[in-house]
Amino acid sequence: MKGKRNLKVEAIEKGTVIDHIRAGQALNVLRILGISSDFRATISFVMNAIGARGKKDVVKIEGKELSVEELNKIALISPTATINIIRDFEVVQKNNVVLPPSVEGVVRCTNSKCISNSNEPIKSKFSVQQSEEEGVTLRCLYCEHVISENIAENLL
């Protein structure tokens, strides 16, 4: 253990620690990762922790290393998040989340007439873009509808 500053991140023996999550988004991070009551690993999280760069949320998943593809979905709602892979209480890998080029079955299209909102068994699909002015924007691959705000509110 390296001292107090890293205690929050290194306090698990092995697993995944998602750090620097935008404050208040921890529950949405669990949601975007598809973590629900049937998930077997031990999960803990801190909301509104005081970090060096202001308030943040932290999510710890014990005994499980999630895939990069899974974790990158977090960038949709918290582009500043970092992923720490822990083994033997040490951070063996640390990465920033990277926006995926597209996402499937993660966000609901806000166009109610979109085929992905119909009774057809069609998963939503969006291409993902990021611009300075608008931030993260999603374009529906079925109806071209663009979502640039409220991504967190439209998670499936």
Ligand SMILES: [Zn+2]
């Ligand atoms: Zn659509």
